[in-house]
Amino acid sequence: MTSAPDWATARQHQDDDAIEVVRLDDSRGLGVRARRSFAAGAVIHRFAGIVSEEICQHSLQIDASRHISGTRYIGYLSHGCDPNSRLDMAGFTLVALRAIAPDDVLTVDYADTEDRLHRQFACRCGAASCRGWVHGRDEAPSDEGLAWLAEHDAR
Numbered sequence: 001m002t003s004a005p006d007w008a009t010a011r012q013h014q015d016d017d018a019i020e021v022v023r024l025d026d027s028r029g030l031g032v033r034a035r036r037s038f039a040a041g042a043v044i045h046r047f048a049g050i051v052s053e054e055i056c057q058h059s060l061q062i063d064a065s066r067h068i069s070g071t072r073y074i075g076y077l078s079h080g081c082d083p084n085s086r087l088d089m090a091g092f093t094l095v096a097l098r099a100i101a102p103d104d105v106l107t108v109d110y111a112d113t114e115d116r117l118h119r120q121f122a123c124r125c126g127a128a129s130c131r132g133w134v135h136g137r138d139e140a141p142s143d144e145g146l147a148w149l150a151e152h153d154a155r
């Protein structure tokens with residue numbers, strides 16, 4: 001279950017009426033939806049938060065040792081194996097990879113930023129290129145992931 005957002009620290013300087021955090025459904029929990037259209041390459045959002053060396057459920061990795069948490073929106077982005085957005089962790093921006101329409105759910109590839117995930121998971125993004133089991137770019141699938149992959153590759 002997703003914990004309550006901690007808006008308190010960053011709210012004033014991060015409110016953005018172009019995107020919103022929404023409950024997608026019970027299995028996917030919270031996500032971020034566009035409230036207007038964006039062209040491919042456009043900056044969707046600029047973010048801020050609390051930078052530390054801690055990894056938590058909604059943190060995102062900035063570099064080898066630092067993570068940002070307490071962000072207003074981006075900690076709630078959904079993963080997609082063929083995402084419509086990407087995070088620029090040098091410029092602290094969310095950028096459209098392709099044209100985005102109002103109400104589109106924004107997705108990023110978690111393995112683009114994260115060496116290790118807070119929790120690996122079976123992906124249901126629906127992309128033709130879906131990797132099936134999502135883990136960080138610098139870690140192997142967990143035992144649970146290996147079991148999942150063995151079961152689902154046996155087709």
Ligand SMILES: [Zn+2]
Nearest residue numbers: 081123125130
């Ligand atoms: Zn996927």
